[in-house]
Amino acid sequence: QVQLQESGPGLVKPSETLSLTCSVSGGSVTSGSYYWSWIRQPPGKGLEWIGYIYDSGSTNYNPSLKSRVTISVDTSKNQFSLKLSSVTAADTAVYYCARGTGTTFAWGQGTLVTVSS
Amino acid sequence: QSALTQPASVSGSPGQSITISCTGTSSDVGNYNLVSWYQHHPGKAPKLMIYEVSKRPSGISNRFSGSKSGNTASLTIYGLQAEDEADYFCCSYAGSSTSWVFGGGTKVTVL
Numbered sequence: 001q002v003q004l005q006e007s008g009p010g011l012v013k014p015s016e017t018l019s020l021t022c023s024v025s026g027g028s029v030t031s032g033s034y035y036w037s038w039i040r041q042p043p044g045k046g047l048e049w050i051g052y053i054y055d056s057g058s059t060n061y062n063p064s065l066k067s068r069v070t071i072s073v074d075t076s077k078n079q080f081s082l083k084l085s086s087v088t089a090a091d092t093a094v095y096y097c098a099r100g101t102g103t104t105f106a107w108g109q110g111t112l113v114t115v116s117s
Numbered sequence: 118q119s120a121l122t123q124p125a126s127v128s129g130s131p132g133q134s135i136t137i138s139c140t141g142t143s144s145d146v147g148n149y150n151l152v153s154w155y156q157h158h159p160g161k162a163p164k165l166m167i168y169e170v171s172k173r174p175s176g177i178s179n180r181f182s183g184s185k186s187g188n189t190a191s192l193t194i195y196g197l198q199a200e201d202e203a204d205y206f207c208c209s210y211a212g213s214s215t216s217w218v219f220g221g222g223t224k225v226t227v228l
Binding site for chain 1: 119120121151153155160161162163165168169174206208210213214215216217218219220221222
């Protein structure tokens with residue numbers, strides 16, 4: 001059974017770049033047909049899909065975040081990563097990594113990232 | 118504001134049945150039979166309860182049932198138990214650009 005674990009700084013300054021890593025166990029990020037995804041939930045609000053990387057290279061991002069988001073894979077470490085640039089307080093959220101199949105997600109526990117000076 | 122609309126809270130007594138609605142649009146819920154439901158205890162990984170509108174993963178109690186009518190999907194919990202107390206959220210595929218949209222979550226309280 002796949003397990004995912006997010007890691008990264010819990011505090012990021014405004015205008016800087018948020019960087020998170022998702023470590024995958026019980027499965028390989030090179031496995032085909034999976035959408036290695038990032039999803040976030042701001043405090044008191046609903047979940048928002050950020051984007052995914054598929055087949056170790058193809059990416060798709062939420063149009064509302066596309067100009068600031070990069071998702072990449074490190075196959076040697078069996079990890080995938082999120083970079084979100086030029087952050088503001090509105091980017092404060094619990095960030096989840098997940099493995100999508102097209103119909104379902106397997107999720108990590110999430111990590112809170114606060115944007116504040 | 119979430120893309121899919123859910124009630125903020127639903128409650129019921131043990132043994133009762135409750136239904137959580139998830140309302141979207143003809144671009145997501147109404148257009149694809151790709152609605153899933155997750156149970157979420159804060160601080161833990163969300164757990165898949167229903168996928169493809171009405172299918173249950175292995176190991177999920179048949180007390181959980183999903184359905185869809187038009188742009189609204191529903192999750193019904195039959196024979197409510199104390200262990201069902203959690204947040205529940207829905208998810209729908211929304212096409213190749215937007216990909217997935219989610220509900221705001223519903224807190225289920227067992228009285």
